[in-house]
Amino acid sequence: MGLMDFFRKKSTSDIAKDRLKLVLVSDRASCSPEIMERIKNDIIAVLQRYVEIDQQGLDIKITKTESDAETGSTGPALYANIPIKSMRHSD
């Protein structure tokens, strides 16, 4: 990060750019809501074998991630925030 970045307040053009980058990631991934729903249900099914999850608080979406720390290039990532109510103990 350069010295100039440190002093710079985030401008609305920067906000526009950041929002665009995010929205384009999901646009380009062309992940339909049906597929997202199926991914979500499969993840729930697997996790529920081990834990009890809060299905209301579940948040799954396509976002972006820095796939290469050196070049700073970004790629799509599946972001999942799954609150756990309690652990299931089989024994």
Added chain:
Amino acid sequence: MSEVIVVTSGKGGVGKTTTTANLGTGLAKLDKKVVLVDTDIGLRNLDVVLGLENRIVYTIVDVIEGACRPAQAMIKDKKCDGLYLLPAAQTRDKSAVNPDQMRALVEELRKDFDYIILDCPAGIEQGFMNAIAGADRSLIVTTPEVSAVRDADRIIGLLEANNIRDNKLIVNRLNIDMMKHGNMMSADDVVEVLSIDLIGVVPYDEKIVIATNTGTPLAGDGTIVGNAYMNICRRIMGEDVPYENLDEKKGFFAKLGALFSAN
């Protein structure tokens, strides 16, 4: 050798038709023989932007249906030698033409012109598919706004899916004052988001509105906007034209910033 270029954007109202009119005028002023084809059937406007609305006899649909020859439908520009317009039909709709017919028409026009520039309708439906059918390359027009850039990204994806690989970006209506204050994305910002090559930046200027009022394109008239269009024309022809320095202040700070970042 002739080239077929489609001017497209996805979003409406970003300046496709104005860009088409100005690039046609500019290329004709550079001694090229150019035909502008309005493919926006049902919502034609290229004729009024060029000031040729009173001269239309036949349209693109008449040519495609064989009611007349292309030469009969084409209108010679009032001021520019070597510039012609093939107008769209106003009383028909997009379904009057299909991509195969467009491809055949464009092949026919290649015989007589250096550049065939297709003004694409907004949207991604049949009108868009018709317009890109015969194109060798594209110019994507966007404004530095979130909605226009998002639609441009979608269009780039569709062009590539249809095997049009030479796609260049025109950033239109850049408000330099707003950009300086950080309230509008710069051309570099848009290029970074879309990861596509830039071919030109056209600053916002009230003169464009005035030019459209009278139906006289600005390309090559010595104004800043007119020069921006001429530079795009030269780049289309393959010349390496340096970019106008639209923001000296930012240029200075960017250099200063780069100096600090390097350490």
